[in-house]
Amino acid sequence: MHNKLILSSGLGASVLIGLTSSSFFIFWSAVELNTILFIVMLWLEGEKGSELSGMKYFLIQGFSSLLMVWGVFYYMSFLMMVGGFLKLGVFPFHLWSLDLAVSSSWDCWLYLMSLQKVLPLHLVVNVSEGSSVLSGVTLLNLVVSCLGSLHKSMLKELLFYSSLFNMSLLLLLSSSHSILVFFFLIYSSLLIPCWGILKNSEVDYLQQVHLSSGGLLAFLSLSGFPPSLGFLYKYGLFSLLVSLNYGVLYCCSVMLLSLFMFYIYLSVFLQLKLIGSRTFMPSMSGKGGYLLAPQVFLMISGSLILYSF
Known part of the structure; x- marks a missing residue:
């Protein structure tokens, strides 16, 4: 220790x-x-x-x-x-x-x-900064992240591609370092509750997962489900992409890939049969649930900051 x-x-x-x-x-x-x-x-x-x-x-x-x-x-x-x-x-x-x-x-x-x-x-x-190579590599990473996430049962592998996707989004903010730091901190706050829940549950595969309502909230937030912090994070990021003059076609491509990644998360939740299942517990007191308190605070305060962009 x-x-x-x-x-x-x-x-x-x-x-x-x-x-x-x-x-x-x-x-x-x-x-x-x-x-x-x-x-x-x-x-x-x-x-x-x-x-x-x-x-x-x-x-x-x-x-x-x-x-x-x-x-x-x-x-x-x-x-x-x-x-x-x-x-x-x-x-x-x-x-x-x-x-x-x-x-x-x-x-x-x-x-x-x-x-x-x-x-x-x-x-x-x-x-x-300002390199066309960075924009091209970022778009390729978004595509690879979406394709790599398909039909994955190992949690570390699935979350790796999610991390690769979000890291690619952060690379698009290379022209504004302070905003990049802010969004990186938000992403880290989304990742930590998921890590805490999975570590305490001692699971490695989707078939072993039994999520409480707190765990469901953490993963929905990471996927960008509205009106969670993850949704506000991506909303603010897309607003910045438009203001940074990335181009309509490029921004639309990024948004479509984000929707595809969100669809992958939803399909994972449906596979787990969380809706109406006995594994869905109506409390946040399960292991790792205490890690969601900062997210709730950040969702309230962060929404005010993100909507100001």
């Missing part, structure tokens, strides 16, 4: 150092420190195959860091962008991240889907 607390503090500190640094050397040092601490966390979790997962993570992060350094030395922003995409685990470099997410513990999964995305996202946003 103490080791995990120390590692979590170190991961948070490395992210803060990387975000506030004005020197590439300091940023690169923070990224490497973050990588080492996360590898140690993977090993300490003691999951089956954790040593192999840690080695894969080390090799991928090491190679992507090499691309970053080459990009700086040769003044090639494209190499830095590719290194950032590789660290971020987006298409076409998403398979290593998927493999790691599936084989890791729920705690490491949460870090991989949230905190470990911060520094690579910061790098990609800074080196590819």
